Amino acid sequence: MEVHTYLDYLKRGYPVPIRLLEIQPLLLEKGIVKSFSAANATLVYAIQWMEGVEFDLSKSAVKVHRARLRKIGLDIGKPFAGEIVSLQKQQI
Known part of the structure; x- marks a missing residue:
């Protein structure tokens, strides 16, 4: 199973760390x-994901969140790898 890692995003050229409080x-x-x-509801899903909750990806609510x-990367x-990074390009 594929895991999110910071190195993967560096290879793609999109290394943007994202803090939990930035999601909302x-x-x-x-x-x-x-x-x-x-x-807030979507943020709760991100928090649960960070805590290791495995979601039933066939449920409609899970699909929505x-x-x-995914729109923010x-x-x-996929399993949480201990860091939150987004595919969004960094603004300088």
Whole structure:
């Protein structure tokens, strides 16, 4: 099974560490979600993913939150490797 690692993103040229508290505002700023509560719900999935929860990827709610998180470069369908990095290019 593939695991997210920082090195993989370095190889792709997208090394952008993302802090847990940045996920919610990022979802709102990019228009991925329209409400604070939707951003919070998706953030909870990211936290559970970091804690090692394995999701049933066939469930519709999981599909929704996974799709949202994938838009910022996180995939809860893959095991957490101890670091959060996003595929989004770093703004300088």
